[in-house]
Amino acid sequence: MEVFMDDAAALQISYSFSAASHADVHSLASFFGDDQDEFYCDHLRNVESSSAISASSYSSPPPAEYQWPAVAGDENLRLIHLLMAAAEALTGGQKGRELARVILVRLGELVVPAASAASGATSIERLVAHFIGALQGIVDGAGRGQIHRGFPSDEALQAFQLAQDMLPDDKLGHFTANQSILEAAAGERRIHVVDYDIKEGLQWSSLMQAMVSRKDGAPPPSLRITAVSGGRSAGKGRWSSETIQVTGQRLMEFAESIGQPLTFGYCRLDRRQMFRPATIRVVKGEALFFNSALLQPEFHQRTTASVRSFLTGAAELGARLVTVIKEERASGSAVIVGEENEGFVRRFTEQLQRYSAKMEALEAEFPKQGRAREMVERLILAPSVRVALSTAYCEREEPEESLEWMPAAGFRPVELSFFNLCQARLLLGLFNQGYRVEEDAPNKITLSWKSRRLLSASVWSPPAVAPANS
Amino acid sequence: MFPSKKPSMNSHERPICVQGDSGLVLTTDPKPRLRWTVELHDRFVDAVTQLGGPDKATPKTIMRVMGVKGLTLYHLKSHLQKFRLGKQPHKEFSDHTKDDISFQLYIYIYILHLKSCSRNVQITEALRMQMEVQRRLHEQLEVQKHLQMRIEAQGKYMQSILEKACQTLAGENAAAASSGCYKPGLMMEVAGAMKDIGSPVTFPSLQDLHLFNNDHLDHLHDGFFPCTSETLCLGPKKRPNPYSSPNGKSPMIWADEELPEEASKSPVNGGLDIESMTREVYEAKPMLSGDSAARRAQVPAPEMMSPMIRGGVLNQARNLSYG
Numbered sequence: 001m002e003v004f005m006d007d008a009a010a011l012q013i014s015y016s017f018s019a020a021s022h023a024d025v026h027s028l029a030s031f032f033g034d035d036q037d038e039f040y041c042d043h044l045r046n047v048e049s050s051s052a053i054s055a056s057s058y059s060s061p062p063p064a065e066y067q068w069p070a071v072a073g074d075e076n077l078r079l080i081h082l083l084m085a086a087a088e089a090l091t092g093g094q095k096g097r098e099l100a101r102v103i104l105v106r107l108g109e110l111v112v113p114a115a116s117a118a119s120g121a122t123s124i125e126r127l128v129a130h131f132i133g134a135l136q137g138i139v140d141g142a143g144r145g146q147i148h149r150g151f152p153s154d155e156a157l158q159a160f161q162l163a164q165d166m167l168p169d170d171k172l173g174h175f176t177a178n179q180s181i182l183e184a185a186a187g188e189r190r191i192h193v194v195d196y197d198i199k200e201g202l203q204w205s206s207l208m209q210a211m212v213s214r215k216d217g218a219p220p221p222s223l224r225i226t227a228v229s230g231g232r233s234a235g236k237g238r239w240s241s242e243t244i245q246v247t248g249q250r251l252m253e254f255a256e257s258i259g260q261p262l263t264f265g266y267c268r269l270d271r272r273q274m275f276r277p278a279t280i281r282v283v284k285g286e287a288l289f290f291n292s293a294l295l296q297p298e299f300h301q302r303t304t305a306s307v308r309s310f311l312t313g314a315a316e317l318g319a320r321l322v323t324v325i326k327e328e329r330a331s332g333s334a335v336i337v338g339e340e341n342e343g344f345v346r347r348f349t350e351q352l353q354r355y356s357a358k359m360e361a362l363e364a365e366f367p368k369q370g371r372a373r374e375m376v377e378r379l380i381l382a383p384s385v386r387v388a389l390s391t392a393y394c395e396r397e398e399p400e401e402s403l404e405w406m407p408a409a410g411f412r413p414v415e416l417s418f419f420n421l422c423q424a425r426l427l428l429g430l431f432n433q434g435y436r437v438e439e440d441a442p443n444k445i446t447l448s449w450k451s452r453r454l455l456s457a458s459v460w461s462p463p464a465v466a467p468a469n470s
Numbered sequence: 471m472f473p474s475k476k477p478s479m480n481s482h483e484r485p486i487c488v489q490g491d492s493g494l495v496l497t498t499d500p501k502p503r504l505r506w507t508v509e510l511h512d513r514f515v516d517a518v519t520q521l522g523g524p525d526k527a528t529p530k531t532i533m534r535v536m537g538v539k540g541l542t543l544y545h546l547k548s549h550l551q552k553f554r555l556g557k558q559p560h561k562e563f564s565d566h567t568k569d570d571i572s573f574q575l576y577i578y579i580y581i582l583h584l585k586s587c588s589r590n591v592q593i594t595e596a597l598r599m600q601m602e603v604q605r606r607l608h609e610q611l612e613v614q615k616h617l618q619m620r621i622e623a624q625g626k627y628m629q630s631i632l633e634k635a636c637q638t639l640a641g642e643n644a645a646a647a648s649s650g651c652y653k654p655g656l657m658m659e660v661a662g663a664m665k666d667i668g669s670p671v672t673f674p675s676l677q678d679l680h681l682f683n684n685d686h687l688d689h690l691h692d693g694f695f696p697c698t699s700e701t702l703c704l705g706p707k708k709r710p711n712p713y714s715s716p717n718g719k720s721p722m723i724w725a726d727e728e729l730p731e732e733a734s735k736s737p738v739n740g741g742l743d744i745e746s747m748t749r750e751v752y753e754a755k756p757m758l759s760g761d762s763a764a765r766r767a768q769v770p771a772p773e774m775m776s777p778m779i780r781g782g783v784l785n786q787a788r789n790l791s792y793g
Binding site: 154157158160161164171174175178200201202205206208209210213246250253254258368418419422423426427429430432433 | 622634
């Protein structure tokens with residue numbers, strides 16, 4: 001599709017450069033032909049004016065320490081603005097989609113393709129390239145169908161390994177949750193852990209190691225791990241029972257290699273992805289723990305209701321502890337784009353900020369390892385963004401982000417021990433100074449990069465349930 | 471203070487050490503290991519300082535600066551990570567986390583209080599306070615050690631994922647076997663990337679953990695084996711084969727590299743050894759935390775304590791110091 005847009009006049013919905021706005025609108029609109037002129041004019045004007053409203057917030061300096069990645073002149077800023085425009089256009093129905101398509105093509109021309117990132121595209125260019133990809137996917141209607149199928153490629157696995165070393169996120173969440181479990185399970189001989197999203201099972205490798213070397217004597221003779229697998233509609237992705245069984249196999253081999261007896265099993269969510277306590281086999285005398293690591297969601301899993309059903313199920317089954325690791329929204333996110341402007345744009349901006357924070361963190365820590373960073377960005381972070389945006393676009397409802405409902409439902413916070421907090425700080429000490437861990441609440445720590453919150457880990461004890469008649 | 475739990479290993483069972491011509495000390499047991507002697511460690515620390523500190527230095531640059539023949543990136547990586555991990559308590563105390571500020575305040579107020587007490591009470595109180603400090607330091611030490619092991623466990627598990635993937639892919643795509651899962655081009659690059667990273671959390675080594683001298687470590691030494699991420703080095707019960715891919719292939723990423731063995735520090739004999747070894751390694755290093763942490767804890771009023779107590783405490787604290 002041939003698109004001609006004069007650079008200078010190109011969607012200068014540029015808040016701080018407010019050049020001729022109407023001229024731009026018209027020059028762009030004229031491209032689309034007379035009959036559509038009016039719509040596009042209106043739309044662009046809307047976008048423009050709403051951005052004018054948000055001009056102050058958008059162009060104002062971001063929260064204290066957090067900076068957009070180094071902006072080299074106008075080009076980078078324009079890229080971001082175009083991206084934002086595309087995102088906003090997407091909320092405009094069918095015609096909006098067309099507009100977005102046009103913008104994306106233009107963006108594609110301006111940005112060095114991500115594939116040649118090794119050739120030295122700047123971080124902004126890479127960031128934008130990945131977001132272009134994500135938006136393109138939405139425009140092409142691939143949204144719902146974009147489920148990761150099959151086993152990850154070996155390149156993806158290597159990127160995964162790199163990500164584990166380069167980003168503290170997973171480790172912090174895992175270790176914090178594990179430590180609370182360990183403490184609550186001290187002295188227990190039978191332990192059962194139910195995991196909402198087991199992914200590769202990485203979290204349990206260190207839990208098992210810790211059990212093997214725990215102070216109060218021998219490792220527990222009975223350790224069971226049950227992974228939750230998606231309902232039948234989960235397809236072949238990471239949540240399918242096939243994939244989970246492979247993970248289980250791996251975990252059992254690992255367990256054997258360190259001398260920890262392990263039994264692995266899985267249970268299924270129902271068709272609506274809801275957790276049903278009856279699918280868990282409860283053994284008398286077992287200490288039960290429910291873990292939900294909600295990072296890097298796969299598409300269409302993890303609806304709010306699904307997670308809630310899992311956590312309330314924990315209460316029904318009499319679990320000792322519930323551990324929750326989840327992404328955190330930036331605190332006081334400064335970008336508020338017009339009231340009616342849907343969740344999508346807000347979530348888009350959120351993802352933009354989150355992704356750029358992570359890129360910045362990676363760069364700060366590993367300035368010279370461009371290739372490794374590029375792999376992680378492309379194979380770990382970008383897919384996560386794609387999923388988040390697809391979900392945001394397809395599902396009007398916003399997932400419930402906070403856990404505020406929990407205390408109301410009777411969950412009591414469980415204080416994090418000195419050991420746990422100390423561990424978190426020590427772990428972060430191995431990474432760049434820009435990372436920070438804060439104790440938001442006695443039962444919760446939050447990881448931030450500079451002032452941008454990334455994820456949190458919290459520990460709860462479920463409300464006691466009147467014993468069932470059995 | 472650190473009773474030895476390993477009566478089976480004492481000095482005359484230690485493997486014989488030979489000094490290579492590069493100054494590296496290698497042992498002659500069946501698996502030659504690198505020993506981080508005092509001199510070597512000194513050179514390491516100098517190199518790191520030159521490069522701007524442990525956060526700026528990478529194994530590659532350290533290797534270049536040190537210029538010691540026979541020293542590989544693997545040795546350096548684990549040593550560096552140990553070094554970084556161990557440096558932190560120093561930061562811990564200087565961080566303004568509310569815990570530590572209030573704790574320091576607590577110490578300070580205690581000292582003030584002491585002034586008004588009788589001498590006997592003073593001594594008791596001072597001792598109690600010192601124990602408090604030590605307890606803190608010790609707890610932190612514990613955390614550090616466990617954290618290390620947990621990181622290693624994940625690394626080892628991670629490796630098994632990669633190995634499995636290799637096998638699975640090879641199994642599934644017989645037709646595409648030519649590409650297979652071993653793509654030298656990509657992997658060399660990734661391997662290169664990973665080497666460069668000098669990652670904070672890979673390839674930890676237990677070799678310097680003689681400083682910790684703890685039960686856990688003692689029984690880790692039991693099954694201890696070179697502890698790089700691709701080896702199975704955990705668990706007291708097994709003596710695993712480090713390169714245990716069933717089909718005999720070495721682990722993917724490092725296939726081309728020689729896989730060195732990390733030094734296994736000779737286990738500790740007793741508290742005295744710890745202290746002297748610690749002192750040897752860390753005494754003259756101003757930037758290392760052990761002494762300064764202890765000193766800082768005493769800073770509020772060193773002159774208030776009797777020389778006897780102070781001397782005792784310093785020794786105790788040094789026992790705990792882990793750099």
